[in-house]
Amino acid sequence: MTDDKLARMANQIAAFFATQPGSAAEGVAAHINDNWSPAMRAALLAKVAAGGAGLAPAVIAAAPHLRPAPRTKAQA
Amino acid sequence: MKDFILPTRDMGTPARHGAPVSLTIDGFAVTVPAGTSVLRAAAEAGIRIPKLCATDSLEPIGACRLCAVEIEGQRGTPTSCTTPVAPGMVVRTQTETLARLRRGVMELTISDHPLDCLTCAANGDCELQDMAGAVGLREVRFAPGTNHFAQRTAEAPNPEWRPKDQSNPYFTYDPAKCIVCMRCVRACEEVQGTFALTIDGRGFASRVVAGQDVPFMASDCVSCGACVQACPTATLQENSVIAIGTPERSIITTCAYCGVGCSFEAQMRGDTLVRMVPWKEGKANRGHSCVKGRFAWGYAQHQDRILRPMVREKVTDAWREVSWDEAIGFAAARLQAIRAESGADALGVITSSRCTNEETFLVQKLARAVFGTNNTDTCARVCHSPTGYGLKQTFGTSAGTQDFDSVEAVDCAVVIGANPTDGHPVFASRLRKRMRQGASLIVIDPRRIDLLDTPHMGAGLHLPLRPGTNVAVLTALAHVIVAEELYDEAFIRARCDWDEFADYMEFAARPEHSPEAVEALSGVPAGVLRDAARRYAAAPNGAIYYGLGVTEHSQGSTTVMAIANLAMMTGNIGRPGVGVSPLRGQNNVQGSCDMGSFPQELPGYRHVSDPVARGIFEAAWGVNLSPEPGLRIPNMLDAAVSGAFRAIYIQGEDILQSDPDTRHVAAGLAAMECVIVHDLFLNETAAYAHVFLPGSTFLEKDGTFTNAERRINRVRRVMAPKNGFADWEVTQLLANALGAGWAYTHPSEVMDEIAATTPGFAGVNYAMLEKRGSVQWPCNDAAPDGSPIMHVDGFVRGKGRFIRTEYIATDERSGPRFPLLLTTGRVLSQYNVGAQTRRTENVAWHAEDVLEIHPHDAEVRGVKHGDFVRLTSRVGEISLRADVTERVSPGVVYTTFHHPGTQANVVTTDNSDWATNCPEYKVTAVQVSASNGPSEWQSDYAALVAASRRIAPAAE
Numbered sequence A: 001m002t003d004d005k006l007a008r009m010a011n012q013i014a015a016f017f018a019t020q021p022g023s024a025a026e027g028v029a030a031h032i033n034d035n036w037s038p039a040m041r042a043a044l045l046a047k048v049a050a051g052g053a054g055l056a057p058a059v060i061a062a063a064p065h066l067r068p069a070p071r072t073k074a075q076a
Numbered sequence B: 001m002k003d004f005i006l007p008t009r010d011m012g013t014p015a016r017h018g019a020p021v022s023l024t025i026d027g028f029a030v031t032v033p034a035g036t037s038v039l040r041a042a043a044e045a046g047i048r049i050p051k052l053c054a055t056d057s058l059e060p061i062g063a064c065r066l067c068a069v070e071i072e073g074q075r076g077t078p079t080s081c082t083t084p085v086a087p088g089m090v091v092r093t094q095t096e097t098l099a100r101l102r103r104g105v106m107e108l109t110i111s112d113h114p115l116d117c118l119t120c121a122a123n124g125d126c127e128l129q130d131m132a133g134a135v136g137l138r139e140v141r142f143a144p145g146t147n148h149f150a151q152r153t154a155e156a157p158n159p160e161w162r163p164k165d166q167s168n169p170y171f172t173y174d175p176a177k178c179i180v181c182m183r184c185v186r187a188c189e190e191v192q193g194t195f196a197l198t199i200d201g202r203g204f205a206s207r208v209v210a211g212q213d214v215p216f217m218a219s220d221c222v223s224c225g226a227c228v229q230a231c232p233t234a235t236l237q238e239n240s241v242i243a244i245g246t247p248e249r250s251i252i253t254t255c256a257y258c259g260v261g262c263s264f265e266a267q268m269r270g271d272t273l274v275r276m277v278p279w280k281e282g283k284a285n286r287g288h289s290c291v292k293g294r295f296a297w298g299y300a301q302h303q304d305r306i307l308r309p310m311v312r313e314k315v316t317d318a319w320r321e322v323s324w325d326e327a328i329g330f331a332a333a334r335l336q337a338i339r340a341e342s343g344a345d346a347l348g349v350i351t352s353s354r355c356t357n358e359e360t361f362l363v364q365k366l367a368r369a370v371f372g373t374n375n376t377d378t379c380a381r382v383c384h385s386p387t388g389y390g391l392k393q394t395f396g397t398s399a400g401t402q403d404f405d406s407v408e409a410v411d412c413a414v415v416i417g418a419n420p421t422d423g424h425p426v427f428a429s430r431l432r433k434r435m436r437q438g439a440s441l442i443v444i445d446p447r448r449i450d451l452l453d454t455p456h457m458g459a460g461l462h463l464p465l466r467p468g469t470n471v472a473v474l475t476a477l478a479h480v481i482v483a484e485e486l487y488d489e490a491f492i493r494a495r496c497d498w499d500e501f502a503d504y505m506e507f508a509a510r511p512e513h514s515p516e517a518v519e520a521l522s523g524v525p526a527g528v529l530r531d532a533a534r535r536y537a538a539a540p541n542g543a544i545y546y547g548l549g550v551t552e553h554s555q556g557s558t559t560v561m562a563i564a565n566l567a568m569m570t571g572n573i574g575r576p577g578v579g580v581s582p583l584r585g586q587n588n589v590q591g592s593c594d595m596g597s598f599p600q601e602l603p604g605y606r607h608v609s610d611p612v613a614r615g616i617f618e619a620a621w622g623v624n625l626s627p628e629p630g631l632r633i634p635n636m637l638d639a640a641v642s643g644a645f646r647a648i649y650i651q652g653e654d655i656l657q658s659d660p661d662t663r664h665v666a667a668g669l670a671a672m673e674c675v676i677v678h679d680l681f682l683n684e685t686a687a688y689a690h691v692f693l694p695g696s697t698f699l700e701k702d703g704t705f706t707n708a709e710r711r712i713n714r715v716r717r718v719m720a721p722k723n724g725f726a727d728w729e730v731t732q733l734l735a736n737a738l739g740a741g742w743a744y745t746h747p748s749e750v751m752d753e754i755a756a757t758t759p760g761f762a763g764v765n766y767a768m769l770e771k772r773g774s775v776q777w778p779c780n781d782a783a784p785d786g787s788p789i790m791h792v793d794g795f796v797r798g799k800g801r802f803i804r805t806e807y808i809a810t811d812e813r814s815g816p817r818f819p820l821l822l823t824t825g826r827v828l829s830q831y832n833v834g835a836q837t838r839r840t841e842n843v844a845w846h847a848e849d850v851l852e853i854h855p856h857d858a859e860v861r862g863v864k865h866g867d868f869v870r871l872t873s874r875v876g877e878i879s880l881r882a883d884v885t886e887r888v889s890p891g892v893v894y895t896t897f898h899h900p901g902t903q904a905n906v907v908t909t910d911n912s913d914w915a916t917n918c919p920e921y922k923v924t925a926v927q928v929s930a931s932n933g934p935s936e937w938q939s940d941y942a943a944l945v946a947a948s949r950r951i952a953p954a955a956e
């Protein structure tokens, strides 16, 4: 998965939750936790850790709420 | 092989639903609903009155007079088909007078009918023959005179004689045999709603003609076959019956094409299928069908079908035909090697929306329980995944709210992003029938769809919006409903969370959602937006039907929520005639979603992280299941390119042709080391496959399909699988080669496992389906008879939830380089990627994909009708022919994706729905220019496919 595409997907999710009442960061995190595979989440977290260039603020704010990939299952 | 036949006696006239009325017929007391004809009342009592022009699918017209009866206290001999019952009526159906009269009628009819019964295709299946017998016709006393059936008179060619019309590939019209009963004309009007047939001339000169007396294929006829089915003689006859003979038994099964899920009688002679006749008791179709289900089943016997398994080391090798053992062993060894190296998450499956529920259940079980990964997805990803998400968020269940019968009570139908006359023809016919009774129609679609041109319809309104602006338009409708206080406060207070509605009201009322503001975005005039909102809100029963024009957008899920909001705020939920109904593309899209095909959901839409749900399956399957969501199709392809995803088992899907951004799909497939394709034909995806497992058709297996109304219909095996195994057996072979130890001997056992693990299916089993014919889920202790309509007393999630629906423009915007917007769809005669329909006579209607372009856009580009044009987007280009038409608005072009040579998905992009990654097929910025042949990709691709289809002769 290219980081580019992950960023685009995450930003699209953030764009939706930014229009909703309540915390956009929590909305984004819940959606990603429910729907993204561990490897995809790990890649996103790595991108945030690397400075989060190109990521919407709500995505960066969501990072602490993202479930880290379980250690035993690293592939995907 | 077991026959399943319920009596389908012709009752003469349609059923009525009035208060009970009692009368006496031939001395027997009969009680029937008011409004019932005497003919039908007699049939209910088991008394058959001779008849020709009446049949129970059509309103009676009293034309042939054969059904005459005597009624005490009435003079003369009224026709029983047009005479309604009255209390205390005393009817006699057999008297001397009546016998004489009927013989006279028959004698006259037969005098203009050839007496070649012995060699007639309808011999043994002809109502004229039957009636001649029933009335005791023994002689025809008219001297041979003017007639329609003799090719020549004694002196010269007979001017009244007409040759057969064989223009339609599926049926023949032989005017010589017509008795002018007008059943065909009425069937085309009342059942199909096309009005292609008329009676030309009067009296003796009258005859049935298509259009303005042209061949059937040149008329408006859509080849639904309703007229053929209604014809009592051999005048309109299926070519298959002419070729094979009349059938001797029938088996009830379900169409494998679209999401309407029509029930059919597969009429057989031995193990040869003679014809498919829509089943009268079928609750989705009520005895009607379209050209695909009735006629386009020849692909099952097509020579292109691959019947022996094949393998190859590399995709550049020729295929090697091998035994089933070797193929399964080869596949299992590769899968195991990859799993040992890279872990279970390097493996995945794609389930099919064309296969049965049982087959789909087993494929996702293979991934979760045998491979050990949640990497399972289905082609529903690319069509209706936003429906699942959007309706689950708002209503609490990932499915439509209505049954198809509900359309009979609709007052205002809103059709959004769907083209039912082509995509869901039987639903379209049922809706048209309701429209002829006065229901109004609102179409929200960039194209002017045929539904808007329904003959004799009530009010119609078209909102020709710019592609990609669905959310803006629907929110504008909500704005009007809020601003003008047209909402149903009582319903909302009782059934939804008022605070959430208050929030939505505040949101919708914002000036940027006003019709005037949205007119600028969408191109739909503000007055039309207001009109549409008022009509929908004011209708006693307003129903929304939608298709892929809603879901296949970057805001597909948001659009589904906007639809749900509209239905809730107007109280249009929970009774017949209202609701939100997604029109599903493929036959078992609903079922494949229900069966846990998605990577984050176990069967029954329970999230994989839910320990209770996981526990049920862990107990049933004796394995530990992963609590982490797996990969979706686009993510699988991405991961393949990066090397993390290496093996896939694809059942009955052609992702290379059906998924967007073909180059990307090709790159993903090419990067995998084990691609197992399980299909009927060497499809486009198979160009990248290492293992090919032959599939079976719906005629060759048992199982169930779940249609768009959640109806679980039986599919029954009518002939042995030509490839040796039903698809569920092949999956089981593969699972067992990986050590699964499955021991299913019949799909009913799989259904029992589904029922035991999935609450909505708890009450479903084959014995029950055998008895009831079909059932709509949820079917369990709370709803033992199933659920025709959902959310009747409350929403599944408790309170209905309003969600804000802000319009966010797609990244795919037209600009100077790509000034036009491409949107895609389908035509009636073809189905999806066309793998089946292209291998039938249906190619007579749609031999190639064309590009619809508005005359203005064509002119500025120097493009004329029929020219070859080049269609370019930022990801690719293809060439195809132009169809210059005003059906599309200026700035919009449209094409279909039925033919692999066209490869429309070379130009579609990888944009997708924010929530579900459902691809944005419906909006691609493109440019169109003159061209003189296939694009480079098309030529290269044709060469690649030809090379990859080589099959080495078996080394024996």
Ligand code: SF4
Pocket: B184, B187, B188, B192, B194, B195, B196, B197, B220, B221, B222, B223, B224, B225, B226, B227, B228
């Ligand atoms: S096949 Fe269908 S559309 Fe064609 S004439 Fe017959 S009823 Fe009408």
Ligand code: SF4
Pocket: B177, B178, B179, B180, B181, B182, B183, B184, B185, B208, B227, B230, B231, B232, B233, B235, B236
């Ligand atoms: S074609 Fe058949 S159905 Fe039509 S009028 Fe003639 S006999 Fe009747």
Ligand code: SF4
Pocket: B255, B256, B257, B258, B259, B260, B261, B262, B285, B289, B290, B291, B292, B293, B294, B424, B425, B426, B427
């Ligand atoms: S394709 Fe659809 S409408 Fe046509 S017969 Fe099959 S299920 Fe019915």
Ligand code: FES
Pocket: B050, B051, B052, B053, B054, B060, B061, B062, B063, B064, B065, B066, B067, B068, B079, B080, B081, B082
């Ligand atoms: S059947 Fe009643 S008039 Fe023909």
